[in-house]
Amino acid sequence: MARTQGSHSDITGPRIRRAALRLFARHGFAAVSMRQIAGEVGVQAGALYNYTPDKQTLLFELMRDHMDALLAARAAEAARAGRDPMARLENFTRHHIRFHIERPDEVFIAYMELRNLAPENFAEIERLRHAYEDELETILRNGVAAGDFAVPDPRVATYAVIAMLTGVNTWYRAGGRLSLSEVETLYWDMVRKAVAA
Amino acid sequence: MARTQGSHSDITGPRIRRAALRLFARHGFAAVSMRQIAGEVGVQAGALYNYTPDKQTLLFELMRDHMDALLAARAAEAARAGRDPMARLENFTRHHIRFHIERPDEVFIAYMELRNLAPENFAEIERLRHAYEDELETILRNGVAAGDFAVPDPRVATYAVIAMLTGVNTWYRAGGRLSLSEVETLYWDMVRKAVAA
DNA sequence: GTTTTAACTGAACGTGCGTTCATATCAAAC
DNA sequence: GTTTGATATGAACGCACGTTCAGTTAAAAC
Structure with a gap:
């Protein structure tokens, strides 16, 4: 098990949830893309799928x-x-x-x-x-x-x-x-x- | 000017608005496509643009x-x-x-x-x-x-x-x-x- | 310093989007 | 019966979507 501390997962996870919350509230769930959420966090869309199915x-x-x-x-x-x-x-x-x-x-x-x-x-x-x-x-x-x-x-x-x-x-x-x-x-x-x- | 009476426009127009109303309310504006609305009315998507810009x-x-x-x-x-x-x-x-x-x-x-x-x-x-x-x-x-x-x-x-x-x-x-x-x-x-x- | 592996990239998949437009249809007008 | 034009088709445009995945990176473990 590597990088259990210093890992980004405990930072990126909450950041994704916060970005999704903000964007869903502003524009609506259907109008927000996974790429927009990822962009707000500073990662690629694929990375979101480490945090949500x-x-x-x-x-x-x-x-x-x-x-x-x-x-x-x-x-x-x-x-x-x-x-x-x-x-x-x-x-x-x-x-x-x-x-x-x-x-x-x-x-x-x-x-x-x-x-x-x-x-x-x-x-x-x-x-x-x-x-x-x-x-x-x-x-x-x-x-x-x-x-x-x-x-x-x-x-x-x-x-x-x-x-x-x-x-x-x-x-x-x-x-x-x-x-x-x-x-x-x-x-x-x-x-x-x-x-x- | 042909077909000013017997035209479909006074039927299709309201039907489009009713279908859009129903679908927007059920699923949300962003989640409803023009093709869905057209399908409910029984026309192709392009026909909607005779009734709304x-x-x-x-x-x-x-x-x-x-x-x-x-x-x-x-x-x-x-x-x-x-x-x-x-x-x-x-x-x-x-x-x-x-x-x-x-x-x-x-x-x-x-x-x-x-x-x-x-x-x-x-x-x-x-x-x-x-x-x-x-x-x-x-x-x-x-x-x-x-x-x-x-x-x-x-x-x-x-x-x-x-x-x-x-x-x-x-x-x-x-x-x-x-x-x-x-x-x-x-x-x-x-x-x-x-x-x- | 090598190994391990969580975290992330970047490209790709098939699908559906809003909108446009050349063309076809056909009832009304003459 | 011919002309007219409102109405509708169906294909196409470029683009963005959610999701997958083989490969890359780099910090922790030893």
């Missing part, structure tokens, strides 16, 4: 890694938020905005490129997304049971809240009129009122 | 026609809604859901394929989208002035409400658990409460 798997792994990171981050945050439904909902709201704003390319791809996934890869990403949505639905159901929230249909409210929060990514730009924490507060006000008892 | 213009005109239809439908609806901010907001909310659910392919394309537009075409679509958003922002500002709404930032609330409403398209399916008018009412409840004074 094919273009489809490269896309899938970017999406799966993003969803894994989202679920891991939520598990860590949820542990800090306690059990009170109102506190958990505020924690979910603020964390969703912050996490998604920090990863615009990943979020864009995770929403836009689902149709370019092979069926089994699509099913896996959908499973992870569902797991994320389920936490919010549970928070809403618990809040209804506790009399804190008036939500006639927790599943629909889950879709509505997540769509509203993810929408921040379409317009927010760092350095704009509002700070991120101001945006968090504006959205939390709307979420809180929308589900209020 | 190029693939890019075909996409742009689908998006522009959709936005024109949206603005025209809003103008007609708004005229019926009167001047009361609460009534106008309810009208906007229900109409947005209904109009968008009836046109899933157009909506999908209008959101996902913006990055495939040439800069001048992108600017035009953005202009039309802005005009649509402006109506909602005006409703919110009028409601705040009248004391009906408590909305600290009408621009952000506009983004939030539209993202939430458009999100219906990602999950609603006709014949499912909820009727469209039930969905309208669930969303209207959330919108009403979120902006309530």
Whole structure:
């Protein structure tokens, strides 16, 4: 085994994933060629195949890694938020905005490129997304049971809240009129009122 | 001038636009070839160029026609809604859901394929989208002035409400658990409460 | 200093792309 | 029945695609 240290593989691999992420988000999966990705990294197209079996798997792994990171981050945050439904909902709201704003390319791809996934890869990403949505639905159901929230249909409210929060990514730009924490507060006000008892 | 009536052009033209709409929505603009569109219509690829100068213009005109239809439908609806901010907001909310659910392919394309537009075409679509958003922002500002709404930032609330409403398209399916008018009412409840004074 | 082998090159494979255009078709116009 | 021209064909253009692979490079191992 030669060159286990000093090897380029632990440098080139992440560089390929970063370049693919950026280019897929900018131009779309179908519009980006393996040669473009390779060019961004500074290697020939053939070299990419030391790091991914094919273009489809490269896309899938970017999406799966993003969803894994989202679920891991939520598990860590949820542990800090306690059990009170109102506190958990505020924690979910603020964390969703912050996490998604920090990863615009990943979020864009995770929403836009689902149709370019092979069926089994699509099913896996959908499973992870569902797991994320389920936490919010549970928070809403618990809040209804506790009399804190008036939500006639927790599943629909889950879709509505997540769509509203993810929408921040379409317009927010760092350095704009509002700070991120101001945006968090504006959205939390709307979420809180929308589900209020 | 021969064959001005009985000509195929008034049949083939719409069929091309319908096929392109369907295929762009299913697979994405970049992943659909002119030969695929032609195949769906039952002509050769070259025949498409009697109806569009190029693939890019075909996409742009689908998006522009959709936005024109949206603005025209809003103008007609708004005229019926009167001047009361609460009534106008309810009208906007229900109409947005209904109009968008009836046109899933157009909506999908209008959101996902913006990055495939040439800069001048992108600017035009953005202009039309802005005009649509402006109506909602005006409703919110009028409601705040009248004391009906408590909305600290009408621009952000506009983004939030539209993202939430458009999100219906990602999950609603006709014949499912909820009727469209039930969905309208669930969303209207959330919108009403979120902006309530 | 020789051997080993991970990492990468560069050319090639077959395929499909958007677009053009000379030619064919055929219903309407006269 | 002849002319006209809108409509469509089908072949061709040059180019780029995803992927493969025999060969080259060079750092680590001994």
